[in-house]
Amino acid sequence: MMGEYLVIFLSHFYFILLGIIYRKKFTNFKWYLYLSGYLILFITLGVYSKRFLLFYLSLILYSSVFAIPSFLGIFFIFLFSQVIIPYYWAQVFILFSIFWLVFLKFKKASLFHKTLFFLGAIFFVLLFLPIIYFLFQAYPQELLITFSSKPFQKALNLSILSSTITTLIVFIFGVPLSYFLASFNFKGKKIINALIDLPILFPQTIVGVILLVFLSPKAPLGEFFLSKGIRLTSSIIAIVLAQIFVSSPFLIRTSLNAFKSVDKRLENLSRVLGANSAKTFFKISFPLAFRGIFNGCILTWARSFSESGSLMIIAYYPKTLPIYIYDKFNQFGLKETVPISILGVILVLWIFILLRWLVEEDVSFERVE
């Protein structure tokens, strides 16, 4: 009992002490705001959820961070996520804190822009809440054990390797194609343009069937390679081929748009100034379209990495990560699958952020704030 009185006394003493300091520092309005904060804390934590100890502690925190808007906002987000949505408090807290920190930069924006931001924020929360909730579903030890297991590492390595090979191949053949389409007009261009996107439209399993019919040991091509000792199905070759099929449209489409957005006059000037068409491509068009192309590479890589439907048919073995997860799920159920999937999510996020950061860091003069 004695201890609780001490906490009550100290927390209120601290609150009043800082109140006196703030009285001198802030305008009347802000000072009243400071006082009403007490009321809000008292009602939500004390009266509503009857957690008085938390109330005293948060009072100390509240008075300390009141002068710093970013901290104050995070504090209240923490509080409300605790009181209103206790089940998802951590996830909600993380997401909203990020939004709050971003929002502070738009303080002076118009109401319209604030509304835009608000709507976008809600959408983001809906999208990412499941992912972040999911990340909390396993203990670090579990993740560590899963990560060090051999089959997992094998599947992960295979996934990374095959997606990287796929991206390289699509880059080598897709970028020239998109530059060609962006620079020349010819009959039938519209048809080619439409065909590029076709692989996205097929259900993944159909892609698997198409490739299996073409590459299986009974098909002419498969037979030929098998006679040379190369098996096309159930091998990394099959994985890469399937991945190329489903992911190439992303790189081709984005780099096509990137090349189109390069000012034609710059290419013209480069030619007139003495660079032939190849030099113009490497010196002007490619560097200017690089950001778009790189984004296309990221998309293609990510799409390849996540491909599973067609692989189930054409290359169940060797197992890529998505197949490995599916396999685990079939054999052992959800509980076994969660830690692997979490690791998958973390790795993909990590690679994604790293790549984005790389392309943002790219020191070009393209855009100046």
Add this chain to the structure above:
Amino acid sequence: MLVLKELSRSWGDFSLKDINLSLKEKEYFVLLGPCGAGKTLLLETICGLWKPDKGKIFLRGKNITDFPPEDRGFGLVYQEPCLFPHLTIEENIFYSIKMKKIKIDREKKEIIEFIKKILNLEELIKLNNPNILSGGQKQIVSIARALFSFPDILLLDEPFHSLDYRLQKYLTKILKEINQKLRLTIIHVTHNLEEAELFSSKTGFISEGKLLKIGSFPEVKIFLKNFYGI
């Protein structure tokens, strides 16, 4: 110096029809014409960016109709200043020297120094990033870039279009000086009569893809009066 023989080129619904033109060395030719008259298309065809449907282009007596743009020896400046945004100002200015692997002898060095001085390039080069330049500064850099390809003929496509009056005057003076000193033939496209009057040793008028009149500026002015009925 430059001879165009019945040059024709269509571009969508629009077409250049039978353009005949002959320019002497050191001539400052001003091509007048309303918007959409085909002025830019004509310059780009001369440069080799479009293949003509018909007709021939001769430069110093050589038929260059089928030459690619990089082998023709023209300099081009567009209406809006188009600098390579991912290169530094210096890289922009010396782009052509690097691409054509031009050897700088004493004569060329003198020209470079002269242009650097007259356009005050040293100051601009120090700024490094072309995207922070004003419209006028960008246009100066574009002109310098075109000049440093040591062209036989400089093609200017409404170069003063987006510049303020003071800068127009300043660049007019400089272009005249360059024209005299470097013995450079210049084709200057504009729709501004006043601009034409300041420059011209020879003036042409183009409308709807046809070169309707070539002569001295007063002659073309009289022709225009009759043409538009003003």
